[in-house]
Amino acid sequence: MASELRLDQLPSYAKLRELADKLRKIAIIEFLTVDAARACDFTCSAAGLQLDYSKQLIDRNTRETLWQLAAEAELPARIQDLLNGAEVNNTERRPALHTLLRAGGNGALADKYREVVATREAMRVSAEKLISGQHRGFTDAAITDVVNIGIGGSDLGPRLVTEALRPYQNSIACHYVANVDPADLQDTLLDLVPETTLFIVCSKSFRTEETLTNSLVARDWMRAAGASDSDLRRHFLAITTNLEAATEFGIPRENCLPMWDWVGGRYSVWSAIGLSCAIAVGWDNFQQFLAGAGAMDRHLAEAPIASNMPIMLSLLEVWNRNLLGAGNHAVLPYDQSLVRLPDFLQQLTMESNGKRVALDGGALDYPTGPVLWGSAGTMGQHSFHQLLHQGTELCPADFVLPLTTHTGMHKQHRRLVANCLAQSRALLLGRTEAMAKRSLLSRGYDEERATALAPHLAMPGNRPHNVISMQSLTPATLGALLALYEHRTYCSSVLWGVNAFDQWGVELGKEIGAQILTLLEDASRPSSMDPATNRLISEWRRAQAPEASE
Numbered sequence: 372m373a374s375e376l377r378l379d380q381l382p383s384y385a386k387l388r389e390l391a392d393k394l395r396k397i398a399i400i401e402f403l404t405v406d407a408a409r410a411c412d413f414t415c416s417a418a419g420l421q422l423d424y425s426k427q428l429i430d431r432n433t434r435e436t437l438w439q440l441a442a443e444a445e446l447p448a449r450i451q452d453l454l455n456g457a458e459v460n461n462t463e464r465r466p467a468l469h470t471l472l473r474a475g476g477n478g479a480l481a482d483k484y485r486e487v488v489a490t491r492e493a494m495r496v497s498a499e500k501l502i503s504g505q506h507r508g509f510t511d512a513a514i515t516d517v518v519n520i521g522i523g524g525s526d527l528g529p530r531l532v533t534e535a536l537r538p539y540q541n542s543i544a545c546h547y548v549a550n551v552d553p554a555d556l557q558d559t560l561l562d563l564v565p566e567t568t569l570f571i572v573c574s575k576s577f578r579t580e581e582t583l584t585n586s587l588v589a590r591d592w593m594r595a596a597g598a599s600d601s602d603l604r605r606h607f608l609a610i611t612t613n614l615e616a617a618t619e620f621g622i623p624r625e626n627c628l629p630m631w632d633w634v635g636g637r638y639s640v641w642s643a644i645g646l647s648c649a650i651a652v653g654w655d656n657f658q659q660f661l662a663g664a665g666a667m668d669r670h671l672a673e674a675p676i677a678s679n680m681p682i683m684l685s686l687l688e689v690w691n692r693n694l695l696g697a698g699n700h701a702v703l704p705y706d707q708s709l710v711r712l713p714d715f716l717q718q719l720t721m722e723s724n725g726k727r728v729a730l731d732g733g734a735l736d737y738p739t740g741p742v743l744w745g746s747a748g749t750m751g752q753h754s755f756h757q758l759l760h761q762g763t764e765l766c767p768a769d770f771v772l773p774l775t776t777h778t779g780m781h782k783q784h785r786r787l788v789a790n791c792l793a794q795s796r797a798l799l800l801g802r803t804e805a806m807a808k809r810s811l812l813s814r815g816y817d818e819e820r821a822t823a824l825a826p827h828l829a830m831p832g833n834r835p836h837n838v839i840s841m842q843s844l845t846p847a848t849l850g851a852l853l854a855l856y857e858h859r860t861y862c863s864s865v866l867w868g869v870n871a872f873d874q875w876g877v878e879l880g881k882e883i884g885a886q887i888l889t890l891l892e893d894a895s896r897p898s899s900m901d902p903a904t905n906r907l908i909s910e911w912r913r914a915q916a917p918e919a920s921e
């Protein structure tokens with residue numbers, strides 16, 4: 372591992388700085404006009420996806436320099452480290468082997484791969500028993516509903532995949548409960564019947580407060596419906612590395628599927644953590660999902676830097692972040708079934724690359740992972756796109772566009788596609804004040820009013836963005852898309868010199884949460900927190916009805 376890497380000390384970085392100063396004054400549309408081949412050349416394809424980066428603020432020279440930067444950072448070697456099981460998670464002394472979960476076989480990692488294959492088989496059996504109605508509840512009724520209880524990586528991936536693949540959905544309905552707010556579980560259970568409901572307790576650690584709290588309430592709900600302790604085994608499965616804690620909770624070993632410490636939570640949808648997806652869409656579709664990701668893994672491993680899609684996306688991320696100063700990145704899927712994609716990518720990218728020290732613990736004096744946000748088009752157009760077009764913040768964006776629809780409503784889908792392409796073009800071109808004034812005059816405004824209004828209608832354009840398209844959103848292209856972002860995240864972590872696979876920053880809040888809970892549970896305890904926290908604790912205590920404080 373090159374733990375001493377510092378992005379700003381790589382030889383090409385100084386040249387990129389000069390290029391950024393120069394390019395900031397140029398309009399992207401000029402590149403497209405002058406260079407007729409750019410619209411085709413600034414694209415790459417892999418695993419059923421096409422990336423169009425022709426509307427980024429880079430010219431051919433900058434692109435060459437970015438490729439050079441990737442070579443100087445030894446990105447291809449670092450990618451081999453990831454794929455071959457090197458200890459890329461240095462603070463936790465582990466490899467990060469999510470790619471093994473969708474591999475067809477790997478000689479060097481045969482022991483681990485055997486476990487993966489055995490677990491896949493157990494997932495298949497479990498999913499098929501449920502789908503075929505063989506898995507029955509305590510009154511011998513077939514299970515109709517599955518509730519995945521998990522949070523973070525044990526929720527966001529499975530939830531996204533199940534929702535995105537709704538056209539492939541079979542008869543079992545999968546629901547997702549994550550929040551410790553009792554309303555989340557309560558709302559979900561409202562429409563469910565205990566006799567036909569199965570819970571999957573999804574927790575890599577089996578120590579997560581939200582998941583354990585919700586699972587206990589779910590167990591009480593089952594008991595209240597008449598399920599005995601031995602009946603519960605028909606209604607609870609667990610996915611975890613911590614089999615002991617799961618059995619202590621009352622889920623017998625034969626109802627547990629394993630996870631491994633070499634799979635990070637946010638990279639785990641490919642493991643048994645994805646069981647709810649396999650139940651929702653069936654085993655064949657889940658396998659297609661794994662195969663799509665596997666195809667992207669092979670592309671990452673084999674494609675040269677110049678045509679490597681995850682590497683290119685990562686270089687553009689670093690260019691926009693470090694050289695053009697963009698502190699955020701919007702993801703705009705033009706497909707309602709990908710409405711959860713920004714949520715999933717927030718954990719993937721911000722938990723991975725929201726870091727301020729290098730692998731060797733040294734402080735970094737350049738920015739790392741940007742804030743990621745977004746929502747499905749066209750909803751965002753009627754809300755935050757105003758800022759994308761005219762705000763003072765530079766927001767690079769990825770449009771994600773399946774070219775066809777599963778709905779069968781092709782005429783209406785055309786409108787969605789037209790909106791996506793129009794937003795992309797408007798971000799590229801903008802509108803000058805003179806153009807705005809001309810348009811106002813043609814609409815009957817008088818000279819004085821048109822002059823006054825024109826600056827409000829003018830848009831700078833030149834907003835860099837990518838378009839990631841695919842023929843249609845299938846299990847395979849969805850797998851490829853998620854793997855693409857996983858690999859972009861890893862490549863960027865290499866360039867920034869940070870560990871993408873730990874998340875120490877989430878721990879302190881959990882510790883303080885446990886301390887504060889003891890103060891909320893026992894009103895007689897004096898609170899010795901900071902004055903602001905003490906005041907809020909007192910306010911909470913005053914707000915409680917007497918029966919809530921027992």
Ligand SMILES: O=P(O)(O)OC[C@H]1O[C@H](O)[C@H](O)[C@@H](O)[C@@H]1O
Pocket residue numbers: 522523524525573574575576577578579582636637722874877
């Ligand atoms: O799967 P679990 O062990 O319950 O963890 C669930 C989540 O909680 C943690 O706080 C981490 O920040 C996440 O990376 C993880 O996915």
